[in-house]
Amino acid sequence: MNRIQCLSINHNTAPASLREKIRVSTSDIIPFLKKGDEAYVINTCNRTEIYVLGENIDSFFSLLQKCSDIDVSKLREYSEIFSGKDAIRHLFMLASGLESAVFGEPQILGQVKDAYRDSLKTGMSSTIMNKALHRAFRTAKRVRTDTDIGRLPISVASEAVDLSCHIFGDIKNARTLVIGAGDMASLAAKRLKDRGASNLCIINRTYEKAVDLAHELGGKPMHFEELVSALHESDIVVSSTGAPFPIITHAMMTKLMKERKYNPLFIMDIAMPRDVEEEVGKLYNCYLYNIDDLKSMVEKNLNGRKDQIVKASEIIDYETAMFEKWLKSLNATETIKDLYDLMDQYIADQIDKEISSDAKEREAMEAALRSATKKFLNRTVNFLKAHPDIATIEHTRRIFQLDEDYQDRNKG
């Protein structure tokens, strides 16, 4: 276990000005590896991390120096090193998004997977690193499904889309109106589109911009003069114009809601200054959220994610312990012992299935089974004794499904 080490330069230890200079590719690492060593490297905007299964990680500072032209002493100052169990724990936390600048963000898992593919291509990652990364993916999945971290959105657009889903359910059939064609409106519209909104209309003072955005998102452009009729037809409204005064007034909406027969209307006002008068939110079946409302919800969600850290830590500790257990079992003696345990379990299952209650008969059957299975295992055991290398041991463990997560690994 202690051979696994991690060298990390991340957003907690180093400023962006330093981080941006450091980029290590997998091919850079290969000359630094000895025979039997394994490695894994990940670069994101917030971190560069090198995981090594070898004797000494210090030699990698010279690699970093070569890649970045930064002094080794400075690199040491801005980095942190994890060894053994701590390195594995750090990898699991990283994959789960718990080390990310935006706590719990899911994109990091994709980056970890991409980096793993690179390691596999170059052959840097082998039995142990493969296992560690598969375990990291499994841990990340568990953290997302078994805690609330994945359920609490931390972007204004995602929160607004979630709110609209709580009103309309599937937003696929909801009629969506986007007022404005700026960055914020475009981002929110894209998020709605990603979540299935198919019936999009875009209104903008400059009609050409509405046409461009509509073209990009597959929606329908409308002239600004059609605002009232568009509001009448919509279920979800996203407003983000640069207007200096509210374009949707209480008087306008009072009349409109009556004409709509109070069909629910969800308005997301992400403009500053606001596009929608505050009193509109008090109208019956009209749900108005402005940028401050949404930001405060997002803030709460972020705190909610942080509250889940204890639960997530428990999962990570468990998975780290399981990895440690597997690593310890990765020797011939342990594997042979596990094989015999499997044999005992198999015999016990067969005896339990046997309906005969005669003790002598059962004993005779157990002896016969034991003899047969022992002969069957003999060749495998002898081969393991003769070739006690990690690859053979790991293959044997996979063939006989000796580890509790064999199903995950067989998925490839």
Next chain:
Amino acid sequence: MNIVELYLDIYLITSLVCIAQLFVRNQVIISTTKTMFLACVVFHLISIILLGVQSHQLPLISLPQAINMMVFFASLIVIPLVLRQATYILGVFFIPVATFTIAFTLPFAGVNSGTVFHSYQYWYPIHTLSVIAGEALLGVAAIVSIVYLLHERLIRKGKIHRLGSILPPLRILDKVLYNALTFGFIAITIGMIAGALWATSLNLALAHIAPKVIAGAITWLIFAISIHQRFAIGWRGRRTAIITLIGFSCIIVLLIVICCLFPGSHGTGLLL
């Protein structure tokens, strides 16, 4: 243990599983709840059939029996909602209420040999079953209304990620509420007409049945107004939920008042 005790026990265990679901969200628990709820309904049906066989008539000859039948009808109505992924959580709200109602009325719901219904016109089963089905639908509508108001409040406050995340969207709740109200209203209307025909065939004096007829008419009117307002001026969502709860409360209050002040004022059945 007889079948009656058995189905109450299954309801009880299902209720506990439902309550557990509010704290532990797990696909296994959801599937278990659905299966157990179906078992509840099957055993409930068997117990009603046995009760009918023992008394040689529809087991509706006492108030507890009528309430028991109403819970059974309500359970039947809730089955498709519980089986649907989007609305299964309504079962979590319904099943404990059903269990409590059954536990409260079951000791008195046995065979009542003293009241045998001689004037057994076929208006009687139509009247009683329609009214009970209508009231079961309104009971379900009341539970849906509570869930609607709760979810709407959570949405207004932006607290959608804990309890709110398991509640059905407002649009679906409104649709369920509307369907329950419409069919409930139709069933009660049929029941009232059948009741009037039945009373005529028995030559019952209006004075004898007046308290429940008036109470029934008030209830019918409240729901008629609710449905009318929805079509006429778009009362939907929160307002429909509130008026449903007011209407259902009226049923309960009128039931208690009439049973206390005018005992035996109405031949048999539940309310109307």
